[in-house]
Amino acid sequence: MTYKEQMDMEYSRGREEGIIIFIEDKLEDNVPADIIEQKLCKKFGLTEEKAKAYIDQVSGA
Numbered sequence: 139m140t141y142k143e144q145m146d147m148e149y150s151r152g153r154e155e156g157i158i159i160f161i162e163d164k165l166e167d168n169v170p171a172d173i174i175e176q177k178l179c180k181k182f183g184l185t186e187e188k189a190k191a192y193i194d195q196v197s198g199a
Contacts, residue, residue, distance in 0.1 A: 157182055161196040171197070 139147075157178065164174045171193050178189035193199070 153182070157184075157192055158196055161193055165197060 160178070160181075161174060164177070174193055175186060175189040178184045178192065179186060182189075184192070
């Protein structure tokens with residue numbers, strides 16, 4: 139594995155952790171899932187489908 143590949147992998151892992159923490163925080167504050175989805179799309183550039191998948195994963199739905 140090259141240095142660049144390793145750095146890309148670490149970036150992706152950190153980004154995913156940030157997304158999960160973001161969702162957990164919003165859920166703790168009782169923010170509706172549709173608002174969280176919109177924010178994920180805007181702030182992280184996710185598609186609606188990917189945002190929904192993350193929300194489902196974190197919420198256990």
